[in-house]
Amino acid sequence: MASQKKLETTAKKALKKAKEAVAEAQEKAEKASKKSRSKAADLRTDLKKTTAKAKLEKAQLADAKQAIEKKTAAAKKSAAKKVAATEKLAKVPSAPVAPAGNSALPLPHAVTVDVPTKRGTAKSADLSSLTMIQLRSLAREKKIVGYSRLSKATLVEKLQQA
Incomplete structure (x- = not known):
């Protein structure tokens, strides 16, 4: 009888340990289930955001294509x-092209004048083909006032009038 009592107490202890192990396993399973449910919910949220973003980008791409086509x-x-x-x-x-070389065709509206050179001789030239330095020296000779501030076109016009 003693061995039977011993067996019963050992069986009770084993049953108690087994119940505790089952309860612990159930708790762990519930925790894992909660975690997986929250992860699944997070993934669904991310999927919705990504889908919305993809739709927006698709619409922007279509708009960009239309703009490029326009x-x-x-x-x-x-x-x-x-x-x-x-x-x-x-x-x-x-229009006729001037022949090659130093001579150019005179313009129909051009005025020619005698231009002093460094050697002291004068030669005939078109006013619009002269340099600003030459135009200013002519203006100085003709006593035109304020010639240094005039543009080339204005200076040619003043010289033609003088």
Whole structure:
């Protein structure tokens, strides 16, 4: 009988330990389940955010494509206009070109004057072909006031009037 009592107490202790182990395993399983549920919820939230971001980027990409298409069309139109203008210019007869060398054809509106040179001799020249230094020396000789501040075009005009 003593051995049977001993067996019963040992069996009770083993049953108690087994119940504790099962309870502990259930707690761990519940904790793991809660963690996995929260991770799943976080993943669903991230998925929603990523999906929304992808939709937004897709819409922006479509807008960018449309803008590029519009700019390309505008550039093509502009290029076509430039080609047409160039072709039009090519059809216009060109003005006579001056022969090679030092002599140039005088302009029809040009005025020629005698220009003093370093050697003291004077030669005939077109006013618009002279340098500013030569124009200023002519203005000095003709006693034009304020010639140093005038532009070349204005100085040529004043010299023609004088």
